[in-house]
Amino acid sequence: xxxxxxxxxxxxxxxxxxxxxxxxxxxxxxxxxxxxxxxxxxxxxxxxxxxxxxxxxxxxxxxxxxxxxxxxxxxxxxxxxxxxxxxxxxxxxxxxxxxxxxxxxxxxxxxxxxxxxxxxxxxxxxxxxxxxxxxxxxxxxxxxxxxxxxxxxxxxxxxxxxxxxxxxxxxxxxxxxxxxxxxxxxxxxxxxxxxxxxxxxxxxxxxxxxxxxxxxxxxxxx
Amino acid sequence: xxxxxxxxxxxxxxxxxxxxxxxxxxxxxxxxxxxxxxxxxxxxxxxxxxxxxxxxxxxxxxxxxxxxxxxxxxxxxxxxxxxxxxxxxxxxxxxxxxxxxxxxxxxxxxxxxxxxxxxxxxxxxxxxxxxxxxxxxxxxxxxxxxxxxxxxxxxxxxxxxxxxxxxxxxxxxxxxxxxxxxxxxxxxxxxxxxxxxxxxxxxxxxxxxxxxxxxxxxxxxxxxxxxxxxxxxxxxxxxxxxxxxxxxxxxxxxxxxxxxxxxxxxxxxxxxxxxxxxxxxxxxxxxxxxxxxxxxxxxxxxxxxxxxxxxxxxxxxxxxxxxxxxxxxxxxxxxxxxxxxxxxxxxxxxxxxxxxxxxxxxxxxxxxxxxxxxxxxxxxxxxxxxxxxxxxxxxxxxxxxxxxxxxxxxxxxxxxxxxxxxxxxxxxxxxxxxxxxxxxxxxxxxxxxxxxxxxxxxxxxxxxxxxxxxxxxxxxxxxxxxxxxxxxxxxxxxxxxxxxxxxxxxxxxxxxxxxxxxxxxxxxxxxxxxxxxxxxxxxxxxxxxxxxxxxxxxxxxxxxxxxxxxxxxxxxxxxxxxxxxxxxxxxxxxxxxxxxxxxxxxxxxxxxxxxxxxxxxxxx
Numbered sequence: 001x002x003x004x005x006x007x008x009x010x011x012x013x014x015x016x017x018x019x020x021x022x023x024x025x026x027x028x029x030x031x032x033x034x035x036x037x038x039x040x041x042x043x044x045x046x047x048x049x050x051x052x053x054x055x056x057x058x059x060x061x062x063x064x065x066x067x068x069x070x071x072x073x074x075x076x077x078x079x080x081x082x083x084x085x086x087x088x089x090x091x092x093x094x095x096x097x098x099x100x101x102x103x104x105x106x107x108x109x110x111x112x113x114x115x116x117x118x119x120x121x122x123x124x125x126x127x128x129x130x131x132x133x134x135x136x137x138x139x140x141x142x143x144x145x146x147x148x149x150x151x152x153x154x155x156x157x158x159x160x161x162x163x164x165x166x167x168x169x170x171x172x173x174x175x176x177x178x179x180x181x182x183x184x185x186x187x188x189x190x191x192x193x194x195x196x197x198x199x200x201x202x203x204x205x206x207x208x209x210x211x212x213x214x215x216x217x218x219x220x221x222x
Numbered sequence: 223x224x225x226x227x228x229x230x231x232x233x234x235x236x237x238x239x240x241x242x243x244x245x246x247x248x249x250x251x252x253x254x255x256x257x258x259x260x261x262x263x264x265x266x267x268x269x270x271x272x273x274x275x276x277x278x279x280x281x282x283x284x285x286x287x288x289x290x291x292x293x294x295x296x297x298x299x300x301x302x303x304x305x306x307x308x309x310x311x312x313x314x315x316x317x318x319x320x321x322x323x324x325x326x327x328x329x330x331x332x333x334x335x336x337x338x339x340x341x342x343x344x345x346x347x348x349x350x351x352x353x354x355x356x357x358x359x360x361x362x363x364x365x366x367x368x369x370x371x372x373x374x375x376x377x378x379x380x381x382x383x384x385x386x387x388x389x390x391x392x393x394x395x396x397x398x399x400x401x402x403x404x405x406x407x408x409x410x411x412x413x414x415x416x417x418x419x420x421x422x423x424x425x426x427x428x429x430x431x432x433x434x435x436x437x438x439x440x441x442x443x444x445x446x447x448x449x450x451x452x453x454x455x456x457x458x459x460x461x462x463x464x465x466x467x468x469x470x471x472x473x474x475x476x477x478x479x480x481x482x483x484x485x486x487x488x489x490x491x492x493x494x495x496x497x498x499x500x501x502x503x504x505x506x507x508x509x510x511x512x513x514x515x516x517x518x519x520x521x522x523x524x525x526x527x528x529x530x531x532x533x534x535x536x537x538x539x540x541x542x543x544x545x546x547x548x549x550x551x552x553x554x555x556x557x558x559x560x561x562x563x564x565x566x567x568x569x570x571x572x573x574x575x576x577x578x579x580x581x582x583x584x585x586x587x588x589x590x591x592x593x594x595x596x597x598x599x600x601x602x603x604x605x606x607x608x609x610x611x612x613x614x615x616x617x618x619x620x621x622x623x624x625x626x627x628x629x630x631x632x633x634x635x636x637x638x639x640x641x642x643x644x645x646x647x648x649x650x651x652x653x654x655x656x657x658x659x660x661x662x663x664x665x666x667x668x669x670x671x672x673x674x675x676x677x678x679x680x681x682x683x684x685x686x687x688x689x690x691x692x693x694x695x696x697x698x699x700x701x702x703x704x705x706x707x708x709x710x711x712x713x714x715x716x717x718x719x720x721x722x723x724x725x726x727x728x729x730x731x732x733x734x735x736x737x738x739x740x741x742x743x744x745x746x747x748x749x750x751x752x753x754x755x756x757x758x759x760x761x762x763x764x765x766x767x768x769x770x771x772x773x774x775x776x777x778x779x780x781x782x783x784x785x786x787x788x789x790x791x792x793x794x795x796x797x798x799x800x801x802x803x804x805x806x807x808x809x810x811x812x813x814x815x816x817x818x819x820x821x822x823x824x825x826x827x828x829x830x831x832x833x834x835x836x837x838x839x840x841x842x
Binding site for chain 1: 654657658659661662663665666668669670671672673691695698699702710711712714715716720723724727728
């Protein structure tokens with residue numbers, strides 16, 4: 001099935017580069033490209049894409065237009081996914097994006113575009129109703145955690161800390177198992193252990209655990 | 223604070239504010255004054271010597287003192303008046319009175335002709351005394367009552383001259399209290415005194431009228447005068463009034479009893495004659511005291527005005543003070559207006575003297591600078607007016623200086639705010655250029671590298687492209703750090719609390735951020751507080767020591783954004799010296815938006831940086 005994408009990007013260079021990369025993908029079709037928030041909003045209402053792939057900042061205010069658009073779409077078009085391509089390696093923007101619900105939301109740093117597969121995977125995950133957070137963001141949160149004298153976090157084993165980061169990134173158990181080369185059952189065991197140590201609920205519900213892990217990391221760090 | 227309506231009236235840069243209208247500094251007496259002084263002392267000495275030796279007199283000792291006092295007193299007081307008030311003729315009148323006293327020395331001569339001349343001198347002395355009394359303190363005879371009294375005096379004198387034969391009787395009775403046995407027979411071809419002449423009666427009545435009229439003028443002046451004039455009369459005139467009343471009583475007595483009182487009541491007549499001689503010889507002393515008192519009063523008023531000037535009064539306030547102290551409700555202060563070539567009052571209106579008013583000007587460097595419009599009676603006290611005028615000028619200049627100072631201070635603050643705002647704008651622009659420009663271009667390069675790598679079959683080239691891609695990624699990372707340091711995107715998007723929490727994650731010290739509801743503030747305020755807080759955290763990293771924790775608190779106090787950065791570290795003894803440029807930068811940033819900033823620290827008690835920034839002020 002082809003994923004229909006509307007692109008929001010105000011930089012000509014970046015827009016061309018992103019379109020160039022994604023044109024090579026068979027199951028992705030860019031149906032429109034916009035360079036500011038207002039036209040992006042109108043185009044989405046018009047063409048009703050599966051996913052909006054958008055820059056975080058664009059005219060008019062060059063702040064967090066992409067995040068705000070994602071929040072609006074939560075109400076107006078809950079079925080449309082949003083993948084934010086951001087130049088800001090700032091956990092705050094990711095947690096803002098995932099406020100409310102993590103479903104169909106992804107926060108990727110722009111440099112992921114060069115690794116063609118990352119953007120494609122994000123688009124696919126979002127269409128599937130899941131969420132993704134850039135590993136760099138999770139890494140920042142984990143690094144901040146490690147700097148803290150945080151006893152509860154310290155009870156996690158290094159392996160568990162690694163898996164918590166992958167959960168925050170939005171990987172499912174199978175993907176985690178694949179990434180760190182252990183069995184899926186081992187991943188499930190680790191995750192149950194992590195979530196009970198941290199006192200987090202919803203460990204079973206995949207789509208909420210990303211947020212839980214992410215917000216946990218962000219809160220502890222703040 | 224009121225500003226001068228005519229700004230050109232005041233030249234704040236000029237520092238020499240000495241008014242040229244003020245009394246000249248006491249210089250050594252001019253030669254003629256010295257000669258006059260020597261002459262007066264000599265004449266007084268002669269009077270003492272001659273009179274003390276006149277054995278035909280009943281009380282030569284007392285008379286010697288009286289004659290010496292009549293010469294030396296008025297001349298001395300007159301010279302002092304002329305020195306203190308060069309523009310006032312009263313001093314001259316006193317000197318004339320003293321000089322008229324010189325011929326009366328001849329009364330002490332037993333030579334009949336000289337004695338007669340001395341006796342005749344009593345008449346001009348009496349007349350001059352009356353003129354002096356009337357002319358105090360202005361030195362002029364201006365009002366209608368004064369002129370009437372003067373006319374009466376002139377008529378009296380003419381009568382005395384016309385009826386010369388009665389002069390021998392009239393004048394000795396006034397001037398010489400008594401002779402031991404018989405006074406020398408005046409020999410100027412004059413007839414013997416006639417005690418029953420009708421002219422003599424008229425003369426007596428006129429004399430009483432002139433004396434009472436003069437006393438009435440003084441009383442009326444005291445009643446209607448301004449406080450300074452009343453003070454002058456209260457101090458200067460009592461002896462004069464006593465003299466006038468005594469003269470009136472004595473003349474009245476002679477009108478009713480031309481031959482004098484009988485032996486039993488003779489003492490009344492003697493008392494009156496001695497009283498007359500004594501008061502006549504001491505009248506000058508009251509006028510000397512009055513001058514000294516006026517100067518003391520001027521000094522007191524001046525001190526009050528200067529005290530008031532220290533509190534930076536408006537010109538109106540100063541005007542009110544002078545009105546109150548000088549008892550002149552119509553007093554007005556004005557300043558020279560170069561454009562109008564005239565003095566202008568506090569409301570810019572011209573100073574037009576009414577008939578009862580006069581204008582005293584204060585000059586500076588030979589040019590008119592200020593003026594006081596006042597009751598004409600206040601002209602009696604020129605030193606008071608010029609001192610008040612100088613003080614008013616000074617106060618007005620202070621006010622003007624304050625205004626100019628405040629204006630330039632405001633301009634300076636505005637300019638500092640503009641500079642900081644401009645620098646913030648540049649920071650934001652730079653950050654955006656880096657994030658949206660350079661970084662995007664690097665990203666495009668990365669993608670092209672990836673595509674090129676995918677297309678090549680040369681493994682060495684692929685490795686090179688891979689390495690270049692890694693360099694580009696490193697460049698993106700560095701660019702991002704750089705841009706973040708210039709202006710954090712989180713601050714722009716989500717405000718202080720999120721931005722500082724984000725900052726705290728990467729801080730090498732434990733930082734907690736507590737938000738008491740600061741909300742979003744104007745961008746410039748957020749930038750100021752953000753960079754101030756991060757600077758304070760850097761300071762804590764350097765100075766607080768191992769294991770220290772930092773708490774950043776953000777909130778609002780009414781119209782102010784409030785922030786505090788406290789650490790629980792070791793503290794520093796001299797907080798102002800720590801931080802150096804960073805601290806100055808913090809102060810400048812906060813100050814540029816009218817905010818306040820303080821840093822407190824002491825060994826063992828940690829360091830707290832706290833401040834407030836107005837939310838509305840000159841932001842954005």
